[in-house]
Amino acid sequence: MPYLDFLMTYSSRFIDGTLITLGQFGLAALVAIVAALISGLMKMAHSKTMRAIAIIYIEIFRGTSLLVQLYWFYFVLPLFGFTLEKFTVGFLTVGLCYGAYGAELVRGAIQSVPRGQWEAALALNMSPAKRMQRIILPQALVAILPPWGNLMIEILKGTALVALISVADLMFETRQVNNNTYLSAQAFGTALIIYYIFARFMVTPIMRWLERVMARKIGRT
Amino acid sequence: MKHDKRHDLSQYPLRLEGDNVPMVRFQNVTKRYGSLTVLDGLNLDVAEGEMVTIIGPSGSGKTTVLRMLMTLETIDSGVIYVDGEPLTHMEKNGRLVRANAAHLRLIRSKIGMCFQHFNLFPHMTALGNCIEGPMQVLGLSKQEAEERALELLDLVGMADKRDQHPSRLSGGQQQRVAIARALAMRPKVMLFDEVTSALDPEVISEVTGVIRGLVDQHNLTMLMVTHQIGFAREISDRICLFFDGKIEEQGSPEMLLDNPQNERTQQFLSAVLEAN
Ligand SMILES: Nc1ncnc2c1ncn2[C@@H]1O[C@H](COP(=O)(O)OP(=O)(O)O)[C@@H](O)[C@H]1O
Ligand SMILES: [Mg+2]
Numbered sequence: 001m002p003y004l005d006f007l008m009t010y011s012s013r014f015i016d017g018t019l020i021t022l023g024q025f026g027l028a029a030l031v032a033i034v035a036a037l038i039s040g041l042m043k044m045a046h047s048k049t050m051r052a053i054a055i056i057y058i059e060i061f062r063g064t065s066l067l068v069q070l071y072w073f074y075f076v077l078p079l080f081g082f083t084l085e086k087f088t089v090g091f092l093t094v095g096l097c098y099g100a101y102g103a104e105l106v107r108g109a110i111q112s113v114p115r116g117q118w119e120a121a122l123a124l125n126m127s128p129a130k131r132m133q134r135i136i137l138p139q140a141l142v143a144i145l146p147p148w149g150n151l152m153i154e155i156l157k158g159t160a161l162v163a164l165i166s167v168a169d170l171m172f173e174t175r176q177v178n179n180n181t182y183l184s185a186q187a188f189g190t191a192l193i194i195y196y197i198f199a200r201f202m203v204t205p206i207m208r209w210l211e212r213v214m215a216r217k218i219g220r221t
Numbered sequence: 222m223k224h225d226k227r228h229d230l231s232q233y234p235l236r237l238e239g240d241n242v243p244m245v246r247f248q249n250v251t252k253r254y255g256s257l258t259v260l261d262g263l264n265l266d267v268a269e270g271e272m273v274t275i276i277g278p279s280g281s282g283k284t285t286v287l288r289m290l291m292t293l294e295t296i297d298s299g300v301i302y303v304d305g306e307p308l309t310h311m312e313k314n315g316r317l318v319r320a321n322a323a324h325l326r327l328i329r330s331k332i333g334m335c336f337q338h339f340n341l342f343p344h345m346t347a348l349g350n351c352i353e354g355p356m357q358v359l360g361l362s363k364q365e366a367e368e369r370a371l372e373l374l375d376l377v378g379m380a381d382k383r384d385q386h387p388s389r390l391s392g393g394q395q396q397r398v399a400i401a402r403a404l405a406m407r408p409k410v411m412l413f414d415e416v417t418s419a420l421d422p423e424v425i426s427e428v429t430g431v432i433r434g435l436v437d438q439h440n441l442t443m444l445m446v447t448h449q450i451g452f453a454r455e456i457s458d459r460i461c462l463f464f465d466g467k468i469e470e471q472g473s474p475e476m477l478l479d480n481p482q483n484e485r486t487q488q489f490l491s492a493v494l495e496a497n
Pocket of ligand 1 (some may be wrong): 257286
C-alpha cells in the first residue's frame with residue numbers, strides 16, 4: 001500500500017490519537033506547572049512539615065519510573081477504593097511526575113533572583129506573600145523559561161506512556177493501526193513525525209516566544 | 222544563644238516618653254555573626270529632622286547599623302526604638318518581648334532605605350517602581366499612587382523617564398528613582414547606604430543634589446553612610462566615626478573633621494583625604 005493511501009485510510013485514527021495526545025500534554029503541563037510551583041515553594045518554606053511533604057513528593061516521583069507510577073495509579077489505587085478515569089490518571093500522573101522535576105527548577109529560579117530584590121521589597125514593607133507574588137516570581141519566571149522549555153518537551157514525549165493504560169492517544173492508535181495492518185514502518189513512522197512536529201514546531205517556538213515576551217517585559221531587550 | 226536568654230530586657234523602657242524623644246534610638250545594641258561581634262553595645266540617638274552621617278573604615282559595621290534599623294537583620298541584644306516605640310521588641314503584659322511580624326510591619330512603615338546597588342525592580346518601569354509600595358502596601362488607588370509618584374519623580378528630576386525600565390537608566394538615574402520609590406512610602410526616617418559608591422564620578426552629584434534637597438525637608442530624619450567626606454561635611458548635623466563596631470568619635474562636621482580628638486580618627490581622615 002503506498003504511503004499516501006495508508007495515510008488516507010488511517011488519517012482519522014491518527015487525528016483522534018493526536019487530539020488525545022494534545023489534551024494529555026496540555027493538561028499534564030498544567031498539572032506539572034501547579035505541582036512544581038507548589039512543591040518548589042514548599043521546599044523553601046520555614047515550616048519543617050511543609051518541607052518534608054515537598055521532599056517526599058519530589059523523591060517519590062523523581063525516584064521511580066513514570067510507567068510504574070501510571071500502573072500504580074491505574075491498577076493499584078482502585079484496590080484502595082480510588083477509581084479514576086484512565087484519561088485523568090494519564091495526564092495527572094505524567095503531570096505529577098514532571099512537576100517533581102520542575103520543583104527544582106522553580107527553587108533554582110527563585111534563588112537566582114538577587115537578594116537585593118527581597119530586601120528592597122521588605123524595605124517597602126511588602127508582606128511575604130506580596131514580595132513573592134509581585135517581585136520575586138515575575139523575575140523567577142524569566143529565569144525558569146529556558147529550562148522549562150526542555151521539560152515541556154519531556155512531558156510531550158512522556159505522554160506516550162499513557163497508551164499503556166489504554167488511553168487512546170497517538171501512540172495507542174498507532175499500535176492499533178500496526179496490529180491491524182502490520183505496516184510498522186508507516187504506522188510508527190507517522191507517529192514519529194507527528195511527535196517531532198509538535199515538539200519542534202509547536203512547543204519550542206511557543207517557549208521561545210514566551211522567553212522573548214518576558215524578556216521584553218522585564219526591559220532586558 | 223544562651224547569652225541572649227539571660228539578656229535582661231527589664232532595664233529598657235517600654236516606650237520613650239518626655240520632651241526630647243529621639244526619632245531613632247539604638248540602646249546597647251549588639252549584633253553578632255557567629256562568633257564575630259559586628260556591633261558591640263551601640264548607643265546612638267538621632268533626633269527628629271536630624272541628618273546623621275556614619276563614616277568609618279570598611280567592615281566597621283556601618284551598613285549593619287542601617288540594616289538593623291530597616292529590620293533586614295535581627296539584633297542579638299539591646300533595643301532599637303523608632304519614634305518612641307520599640308522596633309525590635311514590643312510590649313506584652315507590661316514587658317518587652319521580641320517583636321512579631323505584625324509589630325515589625327507597623328514600625329517598619331516609618332522607615333525607608335536606599336541601597337548601594339539601587340535594587341530597583343527590573344520588571345517595572347520607573348513609575349511602576351514608585352507606585353508599587355503605595356498601591357500594594359498602603360492601599361492607594363492607582364491614580365493617587367501615580368500622582369504621588371510623579372511628584373517625587375519630578376523632585377528627583379526623573380519625571381521624563383517615568384516609562385523607562387531600570388535597565389535603560391544610568392546608575393545615577395536609577396539611584397534617583399530608588400530615592401523617589403522610598404519617599405513614596407512617606408517614611409519618617411530615610412536610610413542611605415553608600416548610595417553613590419556604585420556610581421561613576423561624574424554622576425555622583427545628581428544623587429547628592431537630590432539628598433541635599435531632602436535635608437531642607439525639616440521633618441525627614443536621615444541616617445547616611447558615605448565615604449564622601451566633603452558631602453558629609455556639607456549636609457550633616459552630626460558625623461559618627463565607626464571603628465570595629467563602636468562609635469569612636471562623633472560630633473558636628475567641624476568638630477570631627479577639623480579638630481578630631483582621637484588618634485584613630487585622625488588616621489582614618491588623613492587616609493580618606495589622601496584617597497580623594
Ligand atoms: N551576613 C553576614 N554574615 C557574616 N558576616 C557579615 C555579614 N554581613 C556583614 N558581616 C561582617 O560584619 C562586619 C561589618 O560589616 P558591614 O556592616 O557591612 O561593614 P561596613 O558597612 O562598615 O563596611 C564585616 O566584618 C562583615 O564581614
Ligand atoms: Mg557597607
